[in-house]
Amino acid sequence: MDATRAQEALSSTSRCTYHVFLSFRGEDTRKTFTDHLYTALLQAGFHTFRDDDEIERGHNIESELQKALQQSKISIIVFSKGYAFSRWCLDELVQILEHKRNCPHVVVLPIFYDVFPSQVRKQADSFAEAFASHEEQFKEENTKGEKQWTDKVEGWKAALREAADLAGMVLQNQADGHESKFIQQIVQEIGNKLNQTLLSVAPYIIGLESRVREINSWLHDGSSDVRKVVIYGIGGIGKTTLAKTVYNLNFENFEAKSFLANVREISAQPNGFLRLQKQLISDILKGRKEKIYNIDEGIFTIEEATCCKRVLLVLDDVDHEDQLRNILGWRQWFRRGSKIIITSRHEQLLKSTNRCKMFEVKKLDGDESLQLFSWHAFGQSHPIKEYKELLKRVLHHCGGLPLALQIVGSSLFGKSVETWKSALEKLEAIPDSQIQKVLKISFDSLSDDHDKNLFLDIACFFIGKGRDDTVKILDECGFYTTIGIQNLIGRCLVTISNDDKLMMHQLLRDMGREIIRQESPKEPGKRSRLWCHKDSFDVLREVAGTETVEGLILDLHELRGDKLADAMSGVHNADHHNTEQFLDTYITPSHHKSSIRRSLWNCWNSIRAAFSRYDAVSNELHLNTDAFARMHKLRLLQLNYVQLIGGYEKLPNALRSLSWHGFPSKTIPSNFHLEKLVALDMRNSSLEQIWKGTRVRC
The missing domain is CATH 3.40.50.10140 (Toll/interleukin-1 receptor homology (TIR) domain)
Incomplete structure (x- = not known):
């Protein structure tokens, strides 16, 4: 529909x-x-x-x-x-x-x-x-x-x-x-x-038709077995909305039904499992209350209540298989024909269980995203003409995540174009707190600091990088990377592309980076990872780095916007004669030649003057190696088109990965400590010889 x-x-x-x-x-x-x-x-x-x-x-x-x-x-x-x-x-x-x-x-x-x-x-x-x-x-x-x-x-x-x-x-x-x-x-x-109350769902149902159809076909497949399906995906992708819609459409076809919401949150509270069991029993018995005093007694009562009825049961936001065991006992005592729907952020939740269907909720496509956002931002299914250019930035930021489209769209409803521009600039710098709160649940659910730190490293430095190379580098940094990546995939925090590269939803990336930013909101030098080129440059220029810093990226071309300089590099060295020849060759109408040549010549002089100013600014961007003196824990370093002044012995000897595009020297200085390095990328550099003399790795 x-x-x-x-x-x-x-x-x-x-x-x-x-x-x-x-x-x-x-x-x-x-x-x-x-x-x-x-x-x-x-x-x-x-x-x-x-x-x-x-x-x-x-x-x-x-x-x-x-x-x-x-x-x-x-x-x-x-x-x-x-x-x-x-x-x-x-x-x-x-x-x-x-x-x-x-x-x-x-x-x-x-x-x-x-x-x-x-x-x-x-x-x-x-x-x-x-x-x-x-x-x-x-x-x-x-x-x-x-x-x-x-x-x-x-x-x-x-x-x-x-x-x-x-x-x-x-x-x-x-x-x-x-x-x-x-x-x-x-x-x-x-x-x-x-008396059966329908579960409330989101006000605008966009992109659910095909997803509902697939779950419905599973519900009505004619099987008389007790069947289970896990609906999984990242936070805010629409798992609960999908489960509610399927439940509303189908509960009347079963003899009993129950929707247990917020299983993860409630089970963590005192007597939370008992509360969930009591609700399930009451739903199955159509409002009748049963006194239960412990989980085992609750499991027995649920068995008695459900063994003779075809039940539709939804367990929403399940985080761990133990939660299912503590509510149901997870024995096959449901009557044949019963269906159990589970929503989770954990892909591996019941993957090994026989006869358990796994259904991943994918992000909305471009048309679906535009339609959902338009309903929230404009109150109609299509955008207002004046906002169309800004919509590209909004939809890119939201990345097909229904929660983000709803929150951002609602926040911009009725606002002027200028307000939109300001709001988008803020969103791109500081992520929306409501969206972050939902996404961060997946991060908080990781079992230990190992997987959390691995996620933060990937979010800051390794998105789009090959899995094998990443494993080699991060294994040397003390991670158990292979199993860690599998755990992150299982929590829908990381995906692997067809060409075996690490990928992550943009809003999950922003969530990870915001966690780092919150380590020290006002002093970037006290954060563990620096991925923002401006923050990295300020920290190095002001020699504000501390031993907290473990990774840093600085690309001066990105910082200065030098794409124009790259594109014009051939023109930058052109002499006066070549310019005249260029003008004579490509401007043919004689009666226009003098005026057009004069205009183009003036334009050319402006470009040359601009590049002269650019060269002057470039000289001011040289940084001193003293900036790295206190960064003893620095493991990952990427410097693109950066020139350092000073002794290289001041750079940390804990580096595991160094990427330095545009390295300015012809050889690597002998006092540059690279003994622990496992990855070196020096593309587009001036290197002619790796180093002079003999290096001994201790």
Whole structure:
């Protein structure tokens, strides 16, 4: 379903006028069973529609029935022996089921009065007689084409089969033919269904259709086994929204249901597991409370409550398999046909478990991102023209993460273009705290400082780098890198590209770097990692680095914006004669040549003057090796197009990785301590010889 249709489905119950819509064949049950059922529903306080009481005389009956159907929360279909003889009833049945497909939260309850579901499903006995009668009437009337009539009959039969397969109530099975008792049970069932509150979901459902469809196909695969699915992905990607939507669409097809939210958070609280067990028991027993005093007793009570029921159970935000064991015991005592949905940030949570489907929630694509953001930022599905250029920056920043699109979009709603520009500049420098809080849960869930520090190293220095090279470097830094990377992948914090490079969602990268920034917000030299070129330059220029610093990147081309200088490097050395020749060659109209040449010559002189000023500034950017004197723990160093003045013995001897593009010297100085180095990258440098003399590695 598209976004509009999905939204209408989720909010349909808020527009309901009636609690119950009664569909029945009047000739069979209007003055008997249906009349008694209608009275019982009214006495129970349920506003119930039936055609003879509710349609005002003179109104179009068909349109009024359609309107009443769309404004009802529950449709009761009373199947009787003569039901299928009524074309009106069969047409109404088709409309009821079509309405349910468009609004899946609407409940349809079949009542089998003196017939069995198999008779309805197979069109047997009186239902077979009814279709034979319709065939005879068609031959007599001959008012429609044969194909049109055949299609209509097939539609009726398909509707009967679909309705018979719904969870319904059978007079003979549930009340031994006692109508009064049966009616009481129906009223009680209606009460239970009307008291079921739908879970609230995000206001704009974008990109969920295909994801919901895949989970639904798993739910309805026809398997009678107890099945489990883990919906996993990074924080804010929409796991809970997906689980809620699937739950809302399907809980009515199960005998019992429960949605346990925030399992990770609640289980960490005092008596948290008992609280979760009590909620599950209450949900399964439809509100009945059971006293339990410890986890083992709770597991036994849950087993007793669920062993005889098909259950739809959702456990949201599970962080560790022990949480499942402490709530459920995790034994296979659910009744066959039960389904268990688990949401988690942990990809490896139940990967080794047999018959457990793993479903990864991917980020939104470009069109989905634009649509979701537009709803929050503009209140419509498409952007306002004046903001289109800024949208590229916003969507790049959010990286297809629904949470970020929602938060950033809402914060910019109704703001001017200038405010947008300022807000985006701030976002790119300081990440949004709400988004960071959600993403940081995954980081905090890592089991030890080893994996946390490994994540921070990757976030600052190794995104886009080859996995094998990264492992070699970080193993020498004291990490158990291979298993550490696997742990990060398992927590959806890192991914591996098709060409075996380490990748990370941009907002996760920003989260990691913000953790580092918060180590010392105002004094970058006291942070453990420096990846911002401006911060690195300021620290080195002011000799503000401390022994806390373990990694540093400084690219002066990035800092100064020297891409123009690279592009113009050939022109920078051109002489006056070549310039004249260039102008004469490419400017041909003689009557324009003098003025155009004069303008271009003036422009050229401006460029030469600009580069002269650039060269003067370059000389001021030379840094002193004294800046590294206190950085005893520096492991990772990347200096691009940086010139250092002073003795190289002042650089730390703990370096494991050195990248120095544009290294200015022809040889590496003999007093540059590289004994512990495992990776060296000196591309685009002036090196002619690695070093003079003999170096001995101790």
